[in-house]
Amino acid sequence: MKGRIVFYDRTYYPFSKFDGKCVGCPTRLRSMAVTTRLTWLQKKILQNHFGDKKFSLLYKASVHGFSTQDLHNRCCNQGPIITVIYSENVVSGVYVEENYQGGTTDSIIIFVLRETEISECKANSYNLFVNYNDNAQYCINLQSGNVLIPPQIAKRLELPPGHQYSFQECEVFRCEDTVDERKIQGLIQLRDQLLLAMRVYKPSGNLVNQVKILLLGPIGAGKSSFFNSVKSVFQGYVSHQALVGDDTTGTSKNYRVYSMKDRINGASLPFVLCDSLGLGEDEEGLCVEDILSLIKGHVSDRYQFNSMKPITSSDVKYIKYPQLKDRIHCAVFVFDINSIEHLSYGMVAKIKRIRREMIKCGMLHVVLLTHVDSMKLITRGDLIDIYSCVPVKLKINAVHRNLGFSVSDILVVSNYSSEWELDAIKDILILSALRKMLWTADDFLEDFPLE
Amino acid sequence: MAVTTKLTWNEEACLINQLGNVSLSLLYKSSVHGYSMSDMLQRYTCEGPTITIYFSNSIVGFLMLERNHKQTIWFTLRKKKDIIEMPTLLLNTVLKTTTEELSFLSYCGETIFSVNLKAQLIFLNHMLNAKIRLPVNSCSRANISECEVFRVEGIKDNRGYLKRITEVTQYRNKLLSDLRAYKPYADLVSEIRILLLGPTGSGKSSFFNSVKSVFRGRPTQQAIVGSDSTTSITEQYRIYSIKDGVHRQYLPFMLCDTMGLHDSEGGGLCVDDIPHILKGCVPDRYQFDPCKPITSKHPTYIKSPSLKDRVHCVAYVLDINSIDNLSSTMVAKLKQIHKEVITCGIAHVVLLTKVNNYDEVLQVNFLNVNKSTTSQKQVMNVSKILGIPIFNILIIGNHTSKWESDPEEDILVLSALRQMLRVTDDFLEDLPKEETTCGYFYYESTSCRLSQIYC
Numbered sequence: 001m002k003g004r005i006v007f008y009d010r011t012y013y014p015f016s017k018f019d020g021k022c023v024g025c026p027t028r029l030r031s032m033a034v035t036t037r038l039t040w041l042q043k044k045i046l047q048n049h050f051g052d053k054k055f056s057l058l059y060k061a062s063v064h065g066f067s068t069q070d071l072h073n074r075c076c077n078q079g080p081i082i083t084v085i086y087s088e089n090v091v092s093g094v095y096v097e098e099n100y101q102g103g104t105t106d107s108i109i110i111f112v113l114r115e116t117e118i119s120e121c122k123a124n125s126y127n128l129f130v131n132y133n134d135n136a137q138y139c140i141n142l143q144s145g146n147v148l149i150p151p152q153i154a155k156r157l158e159l160p161p162g163h164q165y166s167f168q169e170c171e172v173f174r175c176e177d178t179v180d181e182r183k184i185q186g187l188i189q190l191r192d193q194l195l196l197a198m199r200v201y202k203p204s205g206n207l208v209n210q211v212k213i214l215l216l217g218p219i220g221a222g223k224s225s226f227f228n229s230v231k232s233v234f235q236g237y238v239s240h241q242a243l244v245g246d247d248t249t250g251t252s253k254n255y256r257v258y259s260m261k262d263r264i265n266g267a268s269l270p271f272v273l274c275d276s277l278g279l280g281e282d283e284e285g286l287c288v289e290d291i292l293s294l295i296k297g298h299v300s301d302r303y304q305f306n307s308m309k310p311i312t313s314s315d316v317k318y319i320k321y322p323q324l325k326d327r328i329h330c331a332v333f334v335f336d337i338n339s340i341e342h343l344s345y346g347m348v349a350k351i352k353r354i355r356r357e358m359i360k361c362g363m364l365h366v367v368l369l370t371h372v373d374s375m376k377l378i379t380r381g382d383l384i385d386i387y388s389c390v391p392v393k394l395k396i397n398a399v400h401r402n403l404g405f406s407v408s409d410i411l412v413v414s415n416y417s418s419e420w421e422l423d424a425i426k427d428i429l430i431l432s433a434l435r436k437m438l439w440t441a442d443d444f445l446e447d448f449p450l451e
Numbered sequence: 452m453a454v455t456t457k458l459t460w461n462e463e464a465c466l467i468n469q470l471g472n473v474s475l476s477l478l479y480k481s482s483v484h485g486y487s488m489s490d491m492l493q494r495y496t497c498e499g500p501t502i503t504i505y506f507s508n509s510i511v512g513f514l515m516l517e518r519n520h521k522q523t524i525w526f527t528l529r530k531k532k533d534i535i536e537m538p539t540l541l542l543n544t545v546l547k548t549t550t551e552e553l554s555f556l557s558y559c560g561e562t563i564f565s566v567n568l569k570a571q572l573i574f575l576n577h578m579l580n581a582k583i584r585l586p587v588n589s590c591s592r593a594n595i596s597e598c599e600v601f602r603v604e605g606i607k608d609n610r611g612y613l614k615r616i617t618e619v620t621q622y623r624n625k626l627l628s629d630l631r632a633y634k635p636y637a638d639l640v641s642e643i644r645i646l647l648l649g650p651t652g653s654g655k656s657s658f659f660n661s662v663k664s665v666f667r668g669r670p671t672q673q674a675i676v677g678s679d680s681t682t683s684i685t686e687q688y689r690i691y692s693i694k695d696g697v698h699r700q701y702l703p704f705m706l707c708d709t710m711g712l713h714d715s716e717g718g719g720l721c722v723d724d725i726p727h728i729l730k731g732c733v734p735d736r737y738q739f740d741p742c743k744p745i746t747s748k749h750p751t752y753i754k755s756p757s758l759k760d761r762v763h764c765v766a767y768v769l770d771i772n773s774i775d776n777l778s779s780t781m782v783a784k785l786k787q788i789h790k791e792v793i794t795c796g797i798a799h800v801v802l803l804t805k806v807n808n809y810d811e812v813l814q815v816n817f818l819n820v821n822k823s824t825t826s827q828k829q830v831m832n833v834s835k836i837l838g839i840p841i842f843n844i845l846i847i848g849n850h851t852s853k854w855e856s857d858p859e860e861d862i863l864v865l866s867a868l869r870q871m872l873r874v875t876d877d878f879l880e881d882l883p884k885e886e887t888t889c890g891y892f893y894y895e896s897t898s899c900r901l902s903q904i905y906c
């Protein structure tokens with residue numbers, strides 16, 4: 001332990017008077033908190049690699065002491081563990097799949113993490129943590145700060161030839177599944193609460209019976225899929241009522257006003273979703289004039305859009321004198337989250353123009369980002385707390401920066417696209433997004449001049 | 452057996468949220484690691500802040516910042532109509548351990564809490580039992596089925612942390628009810644009008660949204676906010692009254708949102724509009740024209756505004772990060788406006804938005820917002836530019852990115868609002884008798900001179 005004393009605070013606080021024996025070590029400096037040295041990205045890559053795991057840091061050598069005894073006290077019987085070793089310029093370690101109890105472990109996985117790449121190799125070990133280097137197997141000697149890697153393994157992991165590698169820090173984490181039964185139970189409860197809240201929702205001031213939500217966005221953004229997803233959640237199984245597809249010229253051609261039925265009592269739900277033609281480059285897709293007509297409620301269900309020619313008052317589908325119930329109460333800009341940085345200049349300008357028009361006529365709007373499930377590094381477990389997930393935060397900030405929407409108006413979902421079964425995790429994202437849309441509609445109705 | 456906590460996911464989420472979005476790592480679980488005192492105690496050493504939770508027919512837990520820290524937070528988690536509540540209590544305690552028992556004593560040596568792991572028994576004294584309001588029938592001595600120790604990561608600032616966790620919600624609710632009960636001075640008007648003025652993108656509309664959200668109890672975005680490189684998002688004059696989410700009544704103040712001021716001449720809010728706004732001549736939803744001010748010929752111009760139509764308090768909204776590089780035109784505009792406001796004798800404050808370090812700004816006792824820290828320089832600077840005393844320079848963080856409301860953010864917003872109402876009361880009290888009693892209202896300003904009679 002010599003030389004490591006620098007890690008401790010010099011002032012030794014007196015131990016409790018009643019405490020006969022001095023158990024424990026001196027108070028630490030605040031900077032010495034037990035936090036991992038892995039960066040967010042490194043930790044995430046490891047967690048994903050070993051199967052969507054959550055890591056709980058159990059032991060950190062520089063804090064808890066460089067001794068096998070200290071490590072075993074904290075890390076035995078904690079279930080599967082992962083040990084991470086920090087050497088001069090490489091992060092390596094070992095994953096123990098079974099409950100680690102000290103002593104012999106049948107199968108271990110030795111890995112090396114370089115940048116974002118993991119190389120690994122399976123091995124056996126008699127004693128993972130040792131005090132004396134008398135072993136030809138892979139082992140870690142905390143006392144001397146060395147890890148012993150047999151040459152053939154070192155070669156497979158592309159480590160420089162050698163036998164012993166010294167390290168500065170060693171951390172041990174317990175690995176749990178991010179999505180376990182306990183969480184699923186909680187999520188199902190939460191889902192049911194949200195579902196109930198939305199079934200009994202009444203638009204503000206009873207001004208209308210149903211709130212109308214308009215979905216707008218580039219072709220293939222996932223507008224129709226969002227409707228399908230909402231419908232699926234409320235009917236209890238996955239629905240594919242609206243046609244979805246990957247046609248680059250747009251799948252949905254008609255304006256559709258979808259009303260949904262409640263599975264439980266067959267009543268209509270207090271909101272309808274309006275699906276439109278996608279926005280295209282230049283003159284393609286939905287035109288801005290049509291959007292204004294949609295918002296004001298001039299267009300009726302099943303109107304066939306024509307990107308060249310906006311709807312006119314002579315069209316049979318044109319409603320001349322729309323009432324409050326016909327107009328849109330909340331507009332939603334839908335984007336594929338992966339496309340945010342790749343939107344063309346023209347598309348950005350178009351979106352900004354539409355937004356400007358909306359602000360002019362007081363139309364409140366939110367942003368919905370779809371396809372989170374297909375983002376790099378994002379796993380199913382991440383969807384539980386998606387808004388605090390670093391890559392998603394970056395995307396949200398990009399939307400804020402590039403398009404000017406306020407951060408609190410940006411929602412994230414993962415639509416049902418290829419699944420057969422409902423998933424409480426996705427349901428919660430979909431329902432929270434819907435809840436925010438209903439709140440926005442309420443704000444709109446409250447703000448609406450009464451004349 | 453898997454080492455996972457016995458807390459439900461919702462309970463865990465509530466705990467994490469209440470402690471300020473910390474992260475918890477389960478270190479010890481007695482049913483797996485053995486009901487041995489030394490095993491458990493070991494987990495307290497060198498871990499920093501820890502939480503220990505005992506499961507009997509109810510849940511009792513405590514948070515220690517470090518072993519032998521003199522303060523501990525006690526809490527329970529219980530379900531009330533789908534919502535999980537977490538009553539907390541802050542105590543000064545002394546930790547005492549023997550091979551059998553771990554106990555917390557008060558400073559006068561009385562046992563507040565003790566646990567005997569081997570016997571799986573806990574004891575809570577009467578005071579603790581009553582304060583965290585455990586179910587009445589749970590006796591002070593209880594069998595426990597499980598004991599868990601967690602390390603807490605992400606506690607930002609040790610100073611005052613414990614006190615804040617236990618008192619922040621209470622203080623927020625007190626502020627809320629104070630503001631709900633507020634009545635303008637001598638009932639001269641039923642609602643105070645607060646005008647928000649400031650550069651584009653400084654957070655005027657967001658401030659209205661924040662205030663509304665706090666009183667509503669859910670995030671609202673009635674005013675559109677965001678950013679647009681060229682122009683102001685808000686283009687209309689809006690007078691917002693706010694309905695309280697609890698009592699469904701209108702609150703005793705209104706917020707008037709305006710178009711932002713621009714760096715260039717001929718853009719953004721026209722400075723010449725301001726005298727009209729201050730007097731209360733500009734109607735709700737008036738569409739601002741950056742090039743020319745409203746005139747009395749405008750169809751909805753309010754020709755003879757009464758005291759209730761007037762602006763009673765002006766809040767200059769400025770982004771705290773922009774203070775040091777305000778353009779000279781902006782400073783000139785602000786000075787001109789402020790001169791106008793002073794001539795009219797209207798109450799005024801400054802709101803500095805977009806502070807990031809509000810947990811640093813907020814003092815332990817919440818009573819004073821602490822300006823002696825990083826924001827000191829900006830506060831002094833504003834004070835110099837506008838000649839407004841430091842105590843009327845308020846710091847807030849608008850609800851912008853969070854889903855859940857944050858009680859500390861709420862406190863900043865509510866304290867700012869309270870300060871505005873206080874200065875407005877002084878203004879109302881200071882009004883000449885004639886203006887308030889018989890409705891006569893003589894007005895003088897630098898840009899126009901008019902006297903209006905209201906009967």
Ligand SMILES: Nc1nc2c(ncn2[C@@H]2O[C@H](COP(=O)(O)OP(=O)(O)OP(=O)(O)O)[C@@H](O)[C@H]2O)c(=O)[nH]1
Pocket residue numbers: 217218219220221222223224225226243244245246247249250251252253276277278279370371372373374413414415416417418
């Ligand atoms: N992985 C994943 N795929 C999605 C998601 N949302 C939509 N998709 C897929 O993206 C494609 C386009 O979705 P649509 O719903 O047809 O998009 P749209 O916005 O209605 O497109 P148009 O009608 O053509 O304008 C389909 O193949 C969907 O299955 C999502 O959240 N995750």
Ligand SMILES: Nc1nc2c(ncn2[C@@H]2O[C@H](COP(=O)(O)OP(=O)(O)OP(=O)(O)O)[C@@H](O)[C@H]2O)c(=O)[nH]1
Pocket residue numbers: 405406407408649650651652653654655656657658675676677678682683684685686709710711712804805806847848849850851
């Ligand atoms: N981080 C942070 N962002 C804020 C705060 N207040 C406002 N914002 C953000 O700043 C941007 C502009 O806010 P607005 O409320 O629209 O500003 P405004 O003063 O009404 O602007 P105009 O109406 O355009 O003159 C929005 O994106 C807000 O989300 C704050 O306290 N903190």
Ligand SMILES: [Mg+2]
Pocket residue numbers: 223224225243244251252275276
């Ligand atoms: Mg479609």
Ligand SMILES: [Mg+2]
Pocket residue numbers: 655656657675676684685708709711
């Ligand atoms: Mg604004």
